[in-house]
Amino acid sequence: MSGTWISTRAWLLMLPLLAVMIAVIGWPLVDTVRLSFTDAKLVGTEGSFVGTENFTRMLTGSNFWRALVITTLFAIVSVAAEMVLGVLAALLLNQQFRGRTALRALMILPWALPTVVNATLWRLIYNPEYGSLNAALTQLGLLDSYRSWLGEPGSALIALIVADCWKNFPLVALIALAALQAVPRDITAASLVDGAGPFNRFRFVSMPYLAGPLLVALVLRTIEAFKVFDIIWVMTRGGPANSTRTLSILVYQEAFSFQRAGSGASLALIVTLLVTLLAVAYAALLRKAAGAA
């Protein structure tokens, strides 16, 4: 059994996957690059070569930069909150208390709820006239009058982040919990004997086990948050006054609502580049973390 045969065999086995990937990802991506240098319309005209005009127009317009800021804000805040809440919930679920098994099982529910259903649910909760959030806060005396949660630029993005967080922090919690359970009991016991306080125990005993899985979760969640579309589409469609118009929504508008496939493609490529940079940075971080561990 020669080495060449083994690697040829490996390539043969990978062929179906690679063929499919080239058909549904590789070719479209190349075509997006081609389109981004044309003024093609979505329906009708093929478009002609316009050089880098699309890119300059997108990068010099204020829409792109504003959407970039909003997207970054959404990604950073929601992912950070998910990580913190997730780890806290995991530490809690790792304690002894009655009903622990049931609570652990419940954690899967928000994650399993389809994103669109989650968005719809929260839109109903935030409804300015008949929503349960307004009703609950008013009845508890925390709010004087009903508020337009999704209608104010200040609160709309926060409201979206809360809805996104609620769906995603339980998954982080479950991943972190699995990691915590891998911490050998005798190490915890030894640290107790050594008189380590709870903070130090977390820092030096649990953290090494948590770091790897959490970093992966962090990478995946950040990339997903950067691509966010569904929840915003259903809840605000980018409003009010475009205060929640993220990059994906902007690309949709350009390519599909305005039918400008060419400039839409250029914008999509810019987004892709940004996500790639983000991923590369994270990968370097991961490697460093792996080296340290």
Place this chain on the structure above:
Amino acid sequence: MERQGPLFSLFVHASALLLAVVILAPLVWLFVMSISPAADLSAKPLKWWPSDIDLSRYRTLLSAIENSTGAAFIASLFNSLKVAGMATLAAIVVAVPAAWAVSRTPAVSWSLYTVIATYMLPPVALAVPLYMGLAYFGLLNSVFGLALVYLTILAPFTTWLLKAGFDSIPREIESAAMIDGARLDQILRLLTLPLAAPVMATSALFAFLLAWDEFFYALLFTSDLRAKTLTVTIADLAGGRVSDYGLIATAGVLAALPPVLIGLVMQRALISGLTSGGVKG
């Protein structure tokens, strides 16, 4: 083992209660809305518990009278099942050989990382050519076309999970059988695949859930009952002329049931799948 003071114990229980409320409150409210009379839901102050239980929306949505809201809902339910089912099956079929090959031949693993890297591509970067390509082949507004597009998401993801699964099956078993004169296809069929069955099941479930949840491509590439999936139907329902919030909530409850049940039953497998993929990926 750990000495817990009564104060600490109280704190833990209180936090656990808070966490349970945070997780459950929105879900319970979704369900309550689905069974509350419409008038209760627009009452001020809001009624938190239905004055009498109203199951009419479940009947409306699950009745299959031709050209009705229910028929549209059921059609999209089946479309979601078809698309998610087909895409999952196809993803597993291409992912299993690839994942095994990479697991046993590390020299080609860079190709897998390239495939996995595509996971970070925003769907908007592929949408326009995919749209034009599907149009060219007459696959717009078709469950087959949509299932094909879903492979962009499912195939890299399942390959990643499966590779981690194969990694945990010792190669020695395979080489021992090889020495005994077994052919590769026999080894895979009789030895490796049965051992990898749990991982394959987990990957398939993940893939199914991802496809069930997908909205963006479905929004762009489907237009009517022939292919429209549940997520798009719900978004349409929520954005359209429905003065009864209960109906929207009911659609949400029904759409959430399959993944929630899968999640509850398969929780352990799903989490171990994610973490093993995560740690070793």
Place this chain on the structure above:
Amino acid sequence: MLKSTRNALIGATLIGVAFTGHAHAETTLNALFMAQAAYSEADVRAMTEAFTKANPDVKVNLEFVPYEGLHDKTVLAQGSGGGYDVVLFDVIWPAEYATNKMLVDVTDRITDEMKKGILPGAWTTVEYDGKRYGMPWILDTKYLFYNKEILEKAGIKEPPKTWDELAEQAKTIKDKGLLENPIAWSWSQAEAAICDYTTLVSAYGGKFLDAGKPAFTAGGGLDALNYMVSSYTSGLTNPNSKEFLEEDVRKVFQNGEAAFALNWTYMYNLANDPKESKVAGKVGVVPAPGVAGKSEVSAVNGSMGLGITTTSKHPEEAWKYIVHMTSQETQNGYAKLSLPIWASSYDDPRVTKGQEELIAAAKRGLAAMYPRPTTPKYQELSTALQQAIQEALLGQTSPEDALKTAAENSGL
């Protein structure tokens, strides 16, 4: 000889069978409608059922999307071979659809009877560049609805005739503590906000475009936005209006939480339906007010038409279906949520009975309908204006600056 004759006969029969088989083969039409304002889903289904009963060889699949998705769905389906045959389109889209060759030019199919019988204002819905791209179907404008009971309690005898009067009356209601925010509008970042804005533009005698260039940054266009902002900041307008669509306005109005509301025809009968509404029997309707010295009443052309897509494989059947849906017979039978396009319908008791007040308002409002600009780049212009309106309402920029930015971003 005999054999060949027989063969020929068999051949002829087969061909005949093939032909008749073709003629009787079921044709399936796919039609796209909206689930928002005007005719209800149930109405459209019932109208369609009458058509398929009369034409058993045609099957019609109906698809309903929110208004917000109507344009994009139509555009996106254009690429698919088996897309829609019949689409509902808003008065603002024929320019774009015609430029991109998405709708069949039906100018020659329109009969003299149609030309004479249908209100001239309705025709503008389907026209672009002298050609007609479908049949008008929904003839609609925004009316001012008011809650008679609240006005009575506030001692107001007559509903407002001018926008200033509306503000005064709303202030009276607010001051008497009857309602905190008496007026409800649909000012969500959506086309609905543009319809309200256009109504005001028409009242103030403004202009959207002048020789193809934006002209809304001054004069009536600016006055209109100023009115919206002052109504919002003074608290006379329900602040949640900025996230309302038409259905939210209806919900608030029929819950008795608005004294005034700007909305389409369909709200009249729904708000008067005791099963749906708490204000049934107390609903008043008048044309949207005018501005002293400039206009008597104001109105936006919010009409919609039905057209055949250029990708349809059954344009004949599609046209037949459209003719059925827009016929006087059909429209008079379903005149509760949307009023007919036919002039003589307004004297038909089937149409007028029980909604005399609405008909009276319609006669004046429909005559004053003001168009939104006709341009293939309408979507961009509208998106820019929506942003301007919201930014001005939220106090992020002054109305002047907001409109100037919109003009720059409009792509015109």
